[in-house]
C-alpha cells in the first residue's frame with residue numbers, strides 16, 4: 001500500500017486557493033492537501049493582497065477570461081458579467097495600431113470601438129466589451145469553503161523559512177509556494193495600491209487613462225459589495241497608511257468621469273480606504289520546480305503583481321501541470 005503523503009500549499013490568497021482546488025482534482029488516494037498560511041480570507045492585512053483587489057478583467061495579449069464558468073454555475077462565488085468601458089486620453093501607439101488592438105480585444109464578447117460622439121470630452125480612444133468583475137473577499141472565502149468541503153485541511157502558521165513547511169505534517173515531500181512575495185527572493189518587490197470602497201452603485205466597470213499618466217477606475221463589487229474607486233500603483237512604496245489627499249483626488253476624478261447616479265450629487269458614501277501591496281517580481285511570476293535532497297520538491301507559484309485574480313486559474317493549471325510532469329499527482333483528474 002502506498003505511503004500516506006501530505007502536500008503542503010503555503011498561501012491562502014487567490015493563487016493558493018485556486019491552486020489547492022485544482023490539485024484536489026488530481027489527488028492519489030494516498031494524498032491529502034494541507035493549506036498553511038499566515039492570513040486566511042477572513043483576515044485583513046496590508047501584506048495580504050487578495051482581499052483588496054478590485055477586481056476586474058481588462059485584456060492583455062494572450063489571456064482570456066477564465067473565471068467565466070464560475071460566474072454562471074456558482075452565483076455565490078461573487079463574480080458577475082457586465083459592461084467594461086475604457087477611455088484613454090493619451091493612447092500609447094500599441095492602442096492606435098489596429099492590428100495590435102484587434103489581437104488584444106477581439107476575443108471579448110460584444111467588443112466595439114466607441115465613436116467620437118460616444119466618449120467624454122478629452123478622450124481620444126474608447127472601447128467597450130463584456131467583462132467580469134469579482135468581489136475578491138467573497139470569492140476567496142468561497143474557494144476556501146469548497147476546499148474544506150472536498151476534504152482539505154488548514155493550519156494558521158507563519159513560516160520563518162519555506163523549508164519549515166516540510167515539517168508541518170508527518171510525510172511531506174511536496175510544498176507549493178503561493179506566498180505572494182516568496183521567501184527572500186531578491187527579485188520580489190511590492191507595488192502599493194490605494195483605492196476607496198464606496199456604497200454608491202455603478203453599472204459598468206470603467207477605466208480611464210489620464211494625460212498626467214494616472215489611471216482612474218470604478219469597479220462594482222458583486223453581491224452588494226459596494227464600488228471600488230481607484231487607484232494608485234506605487235512600486236517600492238511601503239507606506240501602510242491611507243493618504244487623505246489621495247482619497248480626495250480619487251473621488252474627485254471619479255465624480256467627474258464616472259456615471260454615478262445624479263441623486264448622489266457628486267457625494268460619496270465611503271465605506272473605507274484600502275491600502276494593499278501587490279506582490280510583484282522583476283521578470284514576472286516564478287512558476288517552477290525546485291528539487292531538494294531526499295526526493296523533496298518545491299513548486300513555486302508567486303509574484304502575480306497586479307493581476308493575481310486574472311491569472312489565478314492559469315497559474316493553478318500550470319502548477320498542476322508541473323506537478324503531473326514530475327509524478328507528484330495522479331494523471332487523470334477526479335471530476
Ligand SMILES: Cc1cc2nc3c(=O)[nH]c(=O)nc-3n(C[C@H](O)[C@H](O)[C@H](O)COP(=O)(O)OP(=O)(O)OC[C@H]3O[C@@H](n4cnc5c(N)ncnc54)[C@H](O)[C@@H]3O)c2cc1C
Nearest residue numbers: 011012013015038039049050159180193276307308309310
Ligand atoms: C489595491 C489593489 C487592487 C488590485 N486590483 C486587481 C485587479 O483588478 N485584478 C487583479 O487581477 N488583481 C488585482 N490586484 C492584485 C491582486 O490582489 C494580487 O495579484 C493577488 O491578490 C496576489 O495573490 P497571491 O495569492 O499571490 O498573494 P496574497 O493574496 O498576498 O496571498 C499570500 C498568501 O501567502 C501567505 N504568506 C506569505 N508569507 C507567509 C509566511 N511567511 N508564512 C505563512 N504564510 C505566508 C499570506 O498569509 C497569504 O495567505 C490588486 C491589488 C491591490 C493591492
